[in-house]
Structure formats: C-alpha cells, structure tokens
Amino acid sequence: MAEGGDFRIIAAQTTHTVETARQLLDLAPVATDALGRALTGSLLLARLLDKNVKHQYVTLRLEGDGPLGIIIAEANVAGAARGYVANPVPQDETLDVRRAIGRGLLTVVRGTPPAGKPYTSQITLEGGGVAQDLTRYLAGSEQISSAVLLGVLNRRDGVAAAGGIVIQSFPHASEESIDRVEKRIKHAPPLSTLLQKMRIEDVVATVFEGCSYKQIDSSFNVPLSYTCTCSPERALAPLALFTPDELRDMIEHGETEVVCQFCGRKYRFEKDDLLALHSKADA
Ligand SMILES: [Zn+2]
Known part of the structure; x- marks a missing residue:
C-alpha cells in the first residue's frame, strides 16, 4: 500500500518460473523474453483481479503478427503459471521482443473453475510491449488505472532475472501523489536492469524512493512456480x-x-x- 492508501503495489519475482519455462519449452532468448513477460503479467493480474475467489485463474492469449506466433500464459491466484509459444525458435533471433510479438489481438480470460462462466475480453495488441498492452487492458476492461512494469534479462546460459510490478491507483488518489508516483515510474531504470542487481523487494524500494509505502500483510506473499496441470x-x-x-x-x-x-x-x-x-x- 503506498501514499497513504492511494496506491496498491503488487510485485513478482519470476526468475525461476521463467527459467523453468525456457528449459521445458526450449525457448530461444526472444521467446523467453516474450513468454516471461506474459507469464509475469498473468501472475500479477491473477493477484490483482482476485475477487476473493480461491481458484481464480487468468489466461493471456497474445495473437500477434510477429514471428513468435500465438503466445499463451496462464496463472492462478495460488502462484502457479504455465505457458506456450507457437514458434519457440524464430528464424531471426536478433528481433526485439516487441517486433517478435507484433500487432494483433490480446484476449484475457479470467474464470473460476470448475463452476462459473469465464469472463473474456479482447483488446488490440499495439506492438508497444506486453506491459503497455496489459495497462490498456486494465484501464479499458477492468476500469483500473494502473502502471505495469515487466522485465526479463537473458544470459547465454539462461534467465538471469525476471519480474514485474503492477501499481494500481485508487479513485480517491490525490493529484499530488499520482504526480509523484508517475514521475518515479517514468524516471526508473528499466526493470530488467534493476532485477539484475537486486531482489524484487529492493526494486520496489528503488522505484518508489521518496514515496511512502508499506507492506500491509506478509500472508499475501505466495511462492511462484511454473506448474503444469496436465495428466x-x-x-x-x-x-x-x-x-x-x-x-x-x-x-x-x-x-x-x-x-x-x-x-x-x-x-x-x-x-x-x-x-x-x-x-x-x-x-
Ligand atoms: Zn503439461
């Protein structure tokens, strides 16, 4: 909780989750980057949109015109995520992640199995990155004004760091605190650079330096993992x-x-x- 209750911050360290995905699915670096961001985004959204329903899950389906093809990331409130990339090893591996995904459609499904009808909405993928698309989704479909930050840092031998932060602004937030938080986000170094050097808790402290915030309840913490539910x-x-x-x-x-x-x-x-x-x- 930040700025006296004007904001809520949810952060995820997903290095191990994304590295597991890379190994299981034989992902090229750019595919690891794309799926890593999508997996982190789905984990954050599952927590953010948790309506006190124990088994809620969120599925992101990115259908861009880039060489990676369809990307699916699925996560539940308990912190389990899994994903899929249609073309895990694109021909041109020098592409940046935005162009590798391309423009197209983002479908977000959230539901509570086994009962309950899933809630589905679609927005366009505008090629500005997964974090930007999720921010637009939250503003449009969920009426939540937020900022989403995602980062994946690849090394030759695997994922060095991955994680994400979502900052939700509540309707009663004052203009001064919105201004302060926006400035901090704008001037923060890229998330993957910070994640390389420190744990996610310290990344939050660095990004929000000068803003007041506190962790409200450590029982909210959940271990994250790449877990497939197939049988x-x-x-x-x-x-x-x-x-x-x-x-x-x-x-x-x-x-x-x-x-x-x-x-x-x-x-x-x-x-x-x-x-x-x-x-x-x-x-
Ligand atoms: Zn499986």
Whole structure:
C-alpha cells in the first residue's frame, strides 16, 4: 500500500518460473523474453483481479503478427503459471521482443473453475510491449488505472532475472501523489536492469524512493512456480473427438503419443486406451 492508501503495489519475482519455462519449452532468448513477460503479467493480474475467489485463474492469449506466433500464459491466484509459444525458435533471433510479438489481438480470460462462466475480453495488441498492452487492458476492461512494469534479462546460459510490478491507483488518489508516483515510474531504470542487481523487494524500494509505502500483510506473499496441470486423463480426452474410423487408424499404427504443449510431457497411449475411447465413440 503506498501514499497513504492511494496506491496498491503488487510485485513478482519470476526468475525461476521463467527459467523453468525456457528449459521445458526450449525457448530461444526472444521467446523467453516474450513468454516471461506474459507469464509475469498473468501472475500479477491473477493477484490483482482476485475477487476473493480461491481458484481464480487468468489466461493471456497474445495473437500477434510477429514471428513468435500465438503466445499463451496462464496463472492462478495460488502462484502457479504455465505457458506456450507457437514458434519457440524464430528464424531471426536478433528481433526485439516487441517486433517478435507484433500487432494483433490480446484476449484475457479470467474464470473460476470448475463452476462459473469465464469472463473474456479482447483488446488490440499495439506492438508497444506486453506491459503497455496489459495497462490498456486494465484501464479499458477492468476500469483500473494502473502502471505495469515487466522485465526479463537473458544470459547465454539462461534467465538471469525476471519480474514485474503492477501499481494500481485508487479513485480517491490525490493529484499530488499520482504526480509523484508517475514521475518515479517514468524516471526508473528499466526493470530488467534493476532485477539484475537486486531482489524484487529492493526494486520496489528503488522505484518508489521518496514515496511512502508499506507492506500491509506478509500472508499475501505466495511462492511462484511454473506448474503444469496436465495428466494422462486430460491428454487422452481430446482423442475422444476423433471418429471411430480415425481411432481405428491410430490403433493400427500402434502407440499414440500426445505431447503437452505447456510442459513438453509426453503421454503414450496403447491400443487398449484407444479401444476404450473407441467403444465409447461407437456407443
Ligand atoms: Zn503439461
């Protein structure tokens, strides 16, 4: 909480989460940068938009015209995130992250499984970076005026640092405090530079130097991780959509393999598994 309750700050250190994503999905540096920002953004949004619902999740789907193709990042209030990049290794690896994502559409879905209808909204991706797009989403769809800062620092041997901060301004915020906070954000060094040198708590202290703030409740802290929720049952489920003839074809070819797009885990199904689907499909 900052400036006497005028602002709320949520910060996330996601170095380990993004590095896990890089390793599991074999991401090139620019893909790590893009997905790392999206994963961090989804984790921050899941906390920010938490309406006291235990299982709320947020999914970001970035559909830009850049070489990375579709990017999906999903996170829940408990701090678990997972993601996907359609082209994890683009041909031109020198592209900056904004051009690698490109312009297009950003879809934000939030929901509370298993019950409850997901809430979906779409805005344009304007090529100014994930943080800017999320700021526009929050202002437009959620009526929350905010600033989103995201950073990923890649090294040859992996992710050196990743994290993000979202600053929410409450409607009663005074003009002076808005002015002060805006100036601090504007003059702060890039987040990835700060994250390289210090923990996220100290990054917050550096960015908001001269502003008053305090941590209101340490029980709000949650450990963040890259966690995929796939299982053999979930991997098998899409195969039920195949027609009996197509399933028969698969059986003739022996084992069928399904690869989870979020974690790379491979599920092998034998004839009997498919026959079980087959008999259901026939019924
Ligand atoms: Zn998985």
